[in-house]
Amino acid sequence: MTTVNVDLANRSYTIEIASGLLRRHNLFSDTVGKRRVAVISNSTVAPLYLNQLLNSLGQSGIATESLVLPDGEQYKNQTTLETIYDFLFEKKFDRKSMLIALGGGVIGDLVGYAAATFMRGIPFIQIPTTLLAQVDSSVGGKTGINHARGKNLIGAFHQPAVVITDIETLNTLPKREYLAGLAEVIKYGLIGDTEFFDWYEHNLTGILNRDAQLLEHLIARCCQNKASIVSADETESGVRAYLNFGHTFGHAIELGLGYGHWLHGEAVAAGMCLAAIASERMGLINSTARAAVERVIAATGLPTEAPVLGVDRYIDLMSLDKKVERGEVKFILLKEIGEAVSMPVPSEILRAILK
Amino acid sequence: MTTVNVDLANRSYTIEIASGLLRRHNLFSDTVGKRRVAVISNSTVAPLYLNQLLNSLGQSGIATESLVLPDGEQYKNQTTLETIYDFLFEKKFDRKSMLIALGGGVIGDLVGYAAATFMRGIPFIQIPTTLLAQVDSSVGGKTGINHARGKNLIGAFHQPAVVITDIETLNTLPKREYLAGLAEVIKYGLIGDTEFFDWYEHNLTGILNRDAQLLEHLIARCCQNKASIVSADETESGVRAYLNFGHTFGHAIELGLGYGHWLHGEAVAAGMCLAAIASERMGLINSTARAAVERVIAATGLPTEAPVLGVDRYIDLMSLDKKVERGEVKFILLKEIGEAVSMPVPSEILRAILK
Missing domain, CATH: 3.40.50.1970 (Rossmann fold)
Incomplete structure (x- = not known):
């Protein structure tokens, strides 16, 4: 145990x-x-x-x-x-x-x-x-x-x-739900644990086969990551917001399609890919890092592309997000694989990647 | 200020x-x-x-x-x-x-x-x-x-x-509501502040005239009393329950008559008199102390007698109270003017005083 x-x-x-x-x-x-x-x-x-x-x-x-x-x-x-x-x-x-x-x-x-x-x-x-x-x-x-x-x-x-x-x-657990859960697992690697991200990719076959020993390590490592963030910021006034990586886009996808059409993890997976593209456009990460995000998500069997809802609809849906502060949507972006940052995304970049 | x-x-x-x-x-x-x-x-x-x-x-x-x-x-x-x-x-x-x-x-x-x-x-x-x-x-x-x-x-x-x-x-503030508020003021004296109980009775005329200076002292003293209890027990696992003096009976009165017929403070006033009678029957206080409770409540212009709802109805209503723990109703009683205690009241005593 x-x-x-x-x-x-x-x-x-x-x-x-x-x-x-x-x-x-x-x-x-x-x-x-x-x-x-x-x-x-x-x-x-x-x-x-x-x-x-x-x-x-x-x-x-x-x-x-x-x-x-x-x-x-x-x-x-x-x-x-x-x-x-x-x-x-x-x-x-x-x-x-x-x-x-x-x-x-x-x-x-x-x-x-x-x-x-x-x-x-x-x-x-x-x-x-x-x-x-x-x-x-x-x-x-x-x-x-x-x-x-x-x-x-x-x-x-x-x-x-x-x-x-x-x-x-x-x-x-049905396979689709199992895979959707892995989206959040990948997230922990991306926002704060490079070593775990590498471990995950290396052991992906065993993880997809639900190997119990791998799962005990995987779950514990995710819980440790989340626990240390939550301990530092119980009520989400600071670093806890990094846990929302991929979620501002993801929630818009879930809400836009109607709850239940995409699973939360599927929407977050596509949302993380959008956030990685935004991070690249903002000059925070290079195309190799952005491609690594997409590669691992695709290898897991999760969607890398967001559904077409229309740019204005996406922006409208995101303005309802809880992460909005005084009218400004803050996005969680990547500075590198394993390091997150919170900042607004200029409207032109946002509209371009949502097309 | x-x-x-x-x-x-x-x-x-x-x-x-x-x-x-x-x-x-x-x-x-x-x-x-x-x-x-x-x-x-x-x-x-x-x-x-x-x-x-x-x-x-x-x-x-x-x-x-x-x-x-x-x-x-x-x-x-x-x-x-x-x-x-x-x-x-x-x-x-x-x-x-x-x-x-x-x-x-x-x-x-x-x-x-x-x-x-x-x-x-x-x-x-x-x-x-x-x-x-x-x-x-x-x-x-x-x-x-x-x-x-x-x-x-x-x-x-x-x-x-x-x-x-x-x-x-x-x-x-309408007079009836003002008087109802004084029920909780009297409560602070009874459960933990003898000096304040005496001050209250001594200054009752001025208080009933809403003298601003007396009120600043009165409100501050009540807040200090409540603050020190709340600081000691934020989520009501111990001494905070003393603040419920008169409230188990009071809530039953409010619920039994239908919300709004008696003001909360009026129900608490009558509830405190019932709790004082219970305290006397339990041998915790003497008749002088019980009479002092009734005297001050009456002098304030608040009810000292609970409405007739029927003994069984009272007991049924009280069993819904949040203060019930594992099926047992705990009452807040007086050990003296200025000191509260929490304990169950035997069914015979309860039935006798509710008649």
Whole structure:
């Protein structure tokens, strides 16, 4: 088992990474204590892992209730949040209760936000079951829901009590989702870890075959990268923004096509290629570096080209992004493979690359 | 001007208390900086003070927008919250923006919760215009909305950047609301400040006449009391619960009669009398102390008797309270005038006093 510490003063916690964790009894005893626990999952993950988890919790003498939500980004909204609240009131949960999020990023964000706001906040445990959630959304305490105006526009920072990452859950993850998760893995290399970027490209075949040993290292390294950034900047006033590399374009792609047509990671992959092109046009990186970004993304099996939405539509969609500050869109660009920088992109360059 | 510090590490802030603060230019410059500001008020307070405030902000070169909501506890809900979100999106507010809550406790809780959750949290300033908000709800960072299941059941802890308390705003406060605010003032004396309880009774005539000098002392002393409790226990895991003295009964009264029939402070006043009776029955205080509670509440012009709802209905309503832990209702009782204690009340005693 690999343990990654997320250092956030009195909100610090650990991420435990290994195969078969969901089957381990007593894994939760210290964290849960005498709390009642509501396990919240979705209709895809629950049939695979919910009983296993409830059994492990029960063996530890923990009282549980469970709620299964419909699966999909389109349910990450206020209506589903109300379903969670109603369930918790119905089952007489109180401020000393605890939630467990069993699922991917949508479940993590939704359940985390429910935990952040139910009776002004109760603790929760993340059990991410997708690669995307394991390397990204389960680390850092971002929780929230989508709004008609855009993704993740309503939310709160609420750190989990512990993150339990069982690598075995990746065996049942559809290939398309697995590959989409790798987009965020590539991102960590590009924005701050050249060595990891090289390791990734070198081991790509084994990674695509979901080799468990490679995955334990891969997930831990991503979590370490994210944890060190989050520790330095919990609420995203500075360097945490680098994690948004490829995301300003990516969110515009997701929103422009309608949520669910492209997976988040696919949109981020194409967004990273656009950001690499912008970085080259701005004179920050050379064509070799830009080509390396495209090469690794293509070899992973992810899209390198963004869909055609029209230049004006792209610019309009990006102006809705949370990263907008006083009307100016800040982009995360590359200074080299392994080093990010935040700056605006002149309108002419932006319009040229969006054509 | 009296300044009270609320000491909460990197979320510390000050409460500024004086007459005429809303007319002062440059009062907000340091706190607001270059942020755009949305001032959110209600239809009762806005006609009295909104222009004055917008003028002061404008004179300091601060860009503002304003939103006026309907007035009343019945609007402290998800629907009104969505109105605030929509307004902020419509006006293109972003993560570097700021909210100002101009109004009583409902506006403070609502706007504070909008600030806590809009784009995962933006800063806000509290300008409480009711006595209740000035001595209680504006201190401590509790924000939230009501839910069909009960009061303040959805919310977050989110500390303001600064609290601006202009005593002049109390001149326009209806008498009934002013008196209701005094219930929380009496509470601070009862749970932890004997000297203040005596000072209050001694100066009651002047206080009822809204003497500005007495009020500056009274508000500051309440804020100091609450600030020291909140600093010791920001998220209400221990001593902060003492602030709920009279509130478990009080919330049951409010919920049982339907929100809005009794003011919060009126319900708390009657609730404190019930808690004093329970304290006497439990052998914690003598009849002299219990009578002193009733005497001061009556002299203030607040109700000392709870409405008849039926014993079972009371017990059912109290079981919904957030203070319930693993099914057990914890009551805040008095050990003496000026000292609180948290403990369960045996069912027989509870049923007897609720008759």
